[in-house]
Amino acid sequence: MGGAERTARKRRQQQVAGRSSGAKAVSAARRGGDGKRVAVIVGVVVAVLAVVVGGLIWTNAAKNATEGQKIPTETGQTEIAERRDGAVVVLGDENAPATIDVYADFLCPVCATFDQQYGAQIKQKVADGTVQVRQHMLPMLVEMSDPPGYSMESANAALLAxxxxxxxxxxxxxxxxxxxxxxxxxDKDQLIQLGRDLGITDKAFAEGVRNGKYEKVLTEEMERVSADTSLRRDFGGGRVGFGTPTVVANGKIVDIGDPAWLDKVVGTATS
Structure with a gap:
């Protein structure tokens, strides 16, 4: 083999080696790039999972905010006569000039607002003998708690109270x-504890809460109220039906949007 041929052959070998080294370098670079992409993807997935898990923990904590809580007590400032009449609790003097029927649900947020706005006024007029209240606590929103049932269980416990x-x-x-x-x-244990904290010592209270003593009576009352056309209101948009809170006086639904509604009811009864 001549010198020219050896030189040419050596040049070809160097070119092949160069291409091989370049290919290896490119492959390594690609592997490095893929590794970085994988690392980024893994990081994103971990971050998403952290957000999801964190969200689930927060959601469950918010959903179960009442778990393990002791229900704070509210004690009455005035003595009010009360008695149970089936599914209705009658408050005040039966000879009071005005009588109102109040329909509510312990889970209904508007009912809580109503009680906050007018509860003290109503109790004062009951205490001074001008108003008798027939309180209907209904299991209307029984499916609207998680787990379902609080609306019924609280109404049952209230009748026992x-x-x-x-x-x-x-x-x-x-x-x-x-x-x-x-x-x-x-839950039932929390409702029982509330009764104890309010001074209810009779074992019949706890037993009645646990076995749902008045649930049948409450179901029948809810059915009666739902079928009573005189209790239906027009909510607009073609929606007509019963809703809580509802106040009735003299057989007619009272406009509780009027801040003076209670004085007007009493004024009509005493005029």
């Missing part, structure tokens, strides 16, 4: 510390 002469305090405590609609309510 009325048997013990503690309805007003029990009623006021549940509205003052109302669970959020769509989330966890208070």
């Amino acid at each position: 009325a048997d013990a002469g503690k309805f007003v305090e029990f009623h006021d405590s549940l509205f003052a510390n109302q669970p959020e609609e769509g989330k966890r309510g208070y």
